[in-house]
Amino acid sequence: MFKDFIIAxxxxxxxxxxxxxxxKYLFLSGFGGALAWISYLICLNITDSTIxxxxxxAVSVGLFGEIAAIYKKAPVPLFIIPGIITLVPGANMYYSMxxxxxxxxxxxxIQGSQTLLLAGAIASGLIVITxxxxxxxxxxxxxxxxxxxxDNKKVKCD
Amino acid sequence: MDCIYCKKVALYAGSLMLxxxxxxxxxxxxxxxxxxxxxxxxxxxxxxxxxIFLSIGDDSSSGTYIKRISERSINLxxxxxxxxxxxxxxxxxxxxEKAYFLFKQIDLEPPYRLIxxxxxxxxTAAFFSLLFKGSFPEFTxxxxxxxxxxxxxxxxxxxxxxxFLTNLSGGAISAFLSILIMKMGFxxxxxxxxxxxIMTLVPGVAIxxxxxDTFHGDLLSxxxxxxxxxxxxxxxxxxxxxxxxxxx
Numbered sequence: 001m002f003k004d005f006i007i008a009x010x011x012x013x014x015x016x017x018x019x020x021x022x023x024k025y026l027f028l029s030g031f032g033g034a035l036a037w038i039s040y041l042i043c044l045n046i047t048d049s050t051i052x053x054x055x056x057x058a059v060s061v062g063l064f065g066e067i068a069a070i071y072k073k074a075p076v077p078l079f080i081i082p083g084i085i086t087l088v089p090g091a092n093m094y095y096s097m098x099x100x101x102x103x104x105x106x107x108x109x110i111q112g113s114q115t116l117l118l119a120g121a122i123a124s125g126l127i128v129i130t131x132x133x134x135x136x137x138x139x140x141x142x143x144x145x146x147x148x149x150x151d152n153k154k155v156k157c158d
Numbered sequence: 159m160d161c162i163y164c165k166k167v168a169l170y171a172g173s174l175m176l177x178x179x180x181x182x183x184x185x186x187x188x189x190x191x192x193x194x195x196x197x198x199x200x201x202x203x204x205x206x207x208x209x210i211f212l213s214i215g216d217d218s219s220s221g222t223y224i225k226r227i228s229e230r231s232i233n234l235x236x237x238x239x240x241x242x243x244x245x246x247x248x249x250x251x252x253x254x255e256k257a258y259f260l261f262k263q264i265d266l267e268p269p270y271r272l273i274x275x276x277x278x279x280x281x282t283a284a285f286f287s288l289l290f291k292g293s294f295p296e297f298t299x300x301x302x303x304x305x306x307x308x309x310x311x312x313x314x315x316x317x318x319x320x321x322f323l324t325n326l327s328g329g330a331i332s333a334f335l336s337i338l339i340m341k342m343g344f345x346x347x348x349x350x351x352x353x354x355x356i357m358t359l360v361p362g363v364a365i366x367x368x369x370x371d372t373f374h375g376d377l378l379s380x381x382x383x384x385x386x387x388x389x390x391x392x393x394x395x396x397x398x399x400x401x402x403x404x405x406x
Contacts, residue, residue, distance in 0.1 A: 004289065011285035017278035018358065020233040020269045037289070075184060075241050077370070078234050081363050085282075088360045091290065091353045097395045098349070101402045119365065126369050134373075 001041065008037035008086055016082040025078055028068050032083030036061035040087060050114070051121045057087045058125025066133045080126070089118035161198065161219035165212060167258045168192040169225045172203070172210050174265055175240050179232040179363055181370045182379040185210070188240070191248045192257075207382050232363055239264045272312060279358045280305035287354035295346045296354070303335040304355040321386075322393045328359045329397025337405050352398060361390040 012033025013026050021029050040057035044050065065079035092115040099108035172189040186203040189212055193201040200215035207230070213222040240261065247257045269275070283304035287296040311328050336351040364387035372380030 007285050007288050011282050011289065014278040014282040014285065015358070016234075017270055018275055018282065019363070020235040022235045022238055025238075073242075073245070074238050075180070075234075077179075077181065077363075077366060078238055081232075081234065081366050084366055085357065085360070085362045086289070088357070088362050088365070090357045090360050093360075093391060093395055094349070094353045094356065094398060097399045098402060101399055122365065123369050126366065127373055130370060130373050 001038070004041060005034050005038050009034035012082050012085065015085050019081060021078055021082060025072065025074065028072070029079045029082040032061045032064045032068070032079045033086050035064050036083050037086040051117050054087050054089075054118050054121040055125045058084065058122040059129055061087075062126045062129030066129060084122060084126075087118075087122050089115045092118060161214065161216075161221075164193060164196045164198065164254060165214065165221075165223055167254055167261070169210060169212055169223060170258065170265075171240055171244060171261050172205065172212070173225050173227055174261060175237055176205060176207070176210065176227050177230055178236045179230065179234070179367070180237045181367050181374070182206070182376040183371070183374040184237075184241075188244045191244055192254075195248045195250070196254055205376075205379070207379050207386075233269055235269070236264055236267065239267075276305055276308050276312070279308045283355045283358050286357045287350055290350050290354055292347065292350040292354070295344060296350050299336065299339050299344065299346045299351045300354045303332050303339070303351055304358060306335060307331045307355060308358070322389055325359055325390050325393035326397040326400075329356055329394040329399075330401050331397075332356055333398040333401035337401065356394050356398065359390070359394050361387040364390060 009030050011030075013030030015033070016026050016029045036057040039060040040053045043053035043056040047053065061080060061083040065076050065083060068074075068079045069076040092111050096108050096111035096115060099105070099111060168189040171192055172185045175185045175188060182205045185205045189203040189205075189210070190201050193212075193214065198214055198216050198219075202213045202215070204211040204213075208227055210225040210227065211222065212225075214220055243252070243257055243260045243264070246252050247254065252260075270278075280301045284297045284301040287300040292300070307328055310331055311324055314324055314327065332355040333352050336346075336348045336355065339351070340346055340348040364383050368380045368383035368387060371383060
């Protein structure tokens, strides 16, 4: 498991370089990817369902990305885009093509639908986190505005 | 501040972000903030992945401006830097002239060198072959296949070939080289090598951005980017399929 973590970390750090992530964020964005892969593996061990595991992986990378973005004051995609790569169903896409060429359409349709479902799982995992954080951010903004108004009132009263 | 100048800075910053793969709402917000920081309150921005519309509605100086974006690539570093500069501008730490100067500097900034990018991409693919239960022969084979594929793709990119054809040829080249290496007698599982070397092409950015756009209510951009993701995936699968068809 630890070996997998290191390999995923290195893979994601290299992938961040392909997308020109600044040097100071390389480790963090790689860490997000490694986190996604590890939570995917753990969930796969427990539940034996690739789709649920992919969902959990996407949730963890989304959560990590949003928190890192707030902490570092950087845009969220910086941490999510390199992190999501470990979950993208490239293998299923390849196998569905492979079976189509072989003429085994039953296996091809199984793999093809798996590809779509996994992509959907990633999407919904990210959606959950994005919408939660949208509400949280709006909440804090409202709080700040209220505070500002209150402060202004205080000044006037004085 | 002069309206024409502000609009120029805002459009420049917006197009810089959109060109380098930022989400729609981020581009819109940044252009609005820049205009509002220089005193124009009634500003509306409408951004799609292929163009920017900016409209200023204050009485003295109203107008609508359009900027067409034809080239798009991904450079997350530039997004981060433009974001930082516009934050500073809105906080009043720097003037708008200074911001324009900084934006120009960011635009001219070179990305990582090509050789670094090629090596990084090849290493990504090689590590993926280990994650997909490959071992040392697959690691080296994937490294070679991916670095050759990316080299050919970077040559193709110089001639402004459409993204569909680039991805199609990427899939085809990686499948061809993997099968070639296997046929030459090296003990590798060609499936693992193909899967890992196409991992660097898969449309992760398009998927992520389309989801984020859709959930911010930018349905047009969300659907456009989702279509891009689907087409890229189809192109890669098609490229691999063409080669597999000849070898079986």
